[in-house]
Amino acid sequence: xxxxxxxxxxxxxxxxxxxxxxxxxxxxxxxxxxxxxxxxxxxxxxxxxxxxxxxxxxxxxxxxxxxxxxxxxxxxxxxxxxxxxxxxxxxxxxxxxxxxxxxxxxxxxxxxxxxxxxxxxxxxxxxxxxxxxxxxxxxxxxxxxxxxxxxxxxxxxxxxxxx
Numbered sequence: 001x002x003x004x005x006x007x008x009x010x011x012x013x014x015x016x017x018x019x020x021x022x023x024x025x026x027x028x029x030x031x032x033x034x035x036x037x038x039x040x041x042x043x044x045x046x047x048x049x050x051x052x053x054x055x056x057x058x059x060x061x062x063x064x065x066x067x068x069x070x071x072x073x074x075x076x077x078x079x080x081x082x083x084x085x086x087x088x089x090x091x092x093x094x095x096x097x098x099x100x101x102x103x104x105x106x107x108x109x110x111x112x113x114x115x116x117x118x119x120x121x122x123x124x125x126x127x128x129x130x131x132x133x134x135x136x137x138x139x140x141x142x143x144x145x146x147x148x149x150x151x152x153x154x155x156x157x158x159x160x161x162x163x
Contacts, residue, residue: 025109026102030054031061050099053092058101059084065108066138067122076104076142103147110151114158129153130162 019025023040027033035058038049063073074081077097093101111121128134131153140146 022106022109025113026105029062029065029105029108030058030101035061046102050095050102052098053094054098054101055089056084056087056091056093057089059093060089062101062104065118065122066104066125068138072138077101078142100142100144100147103144104141107141107147107150107154110154114154131156 019028023042023045026046027036027040030036033039036049036054038045038052040046040049059073059077060070063070066073070084071081074084077093077100079093079097092098108118108121111125112118115121115124125138126136129137132140132149137150137153140150
């Protein structure tokens with residue numbers, strides 16, 4: 001991997017598992033550094049990206065990573081599917097959608113770290129979880145409180161607490 005270039009999880013999943021930097025993993029989930037068009041080394045950089053907006057094309061990338069339809073993805077972002085379709089792939093999303101996408105990417109990164117592979121994580125994400133009253137973690141990714149709850153459960157799993 002070239003210095004300063006972050007790979008794309010969808011295209012090179014085996015390389016993703018060797019990435020140690022939290023920010024590089026998040027950018028990889030979103031389609032790599034060319035997709036995000038900014039180097040990310042800190043939470044300050046994530047805030048800058050949030051304020052600027054991510055390109056609409058990351059919505060499609062994220063739906064593929066999660067194994068969900070674009071309709072479901074648009075529901076997680078509280079944007080109509082038609083609105084996403086109307087936008088060009090380089091059009092920027094608003095602050096709220098960008099922030100939700102970054103939070104979801106962080107959950108995916110954390111989930112892969114805890115559960116070992118993207119396949120294990122997505123299987124868990126689509127399963128009914130006791131700690132969520134037998135609801136699917138995927139259904140909680142539409143709010144910041146929900147993403148925090150899912151990350152908390154992943155932390156409990158990592159520490160061997162039955163969840």
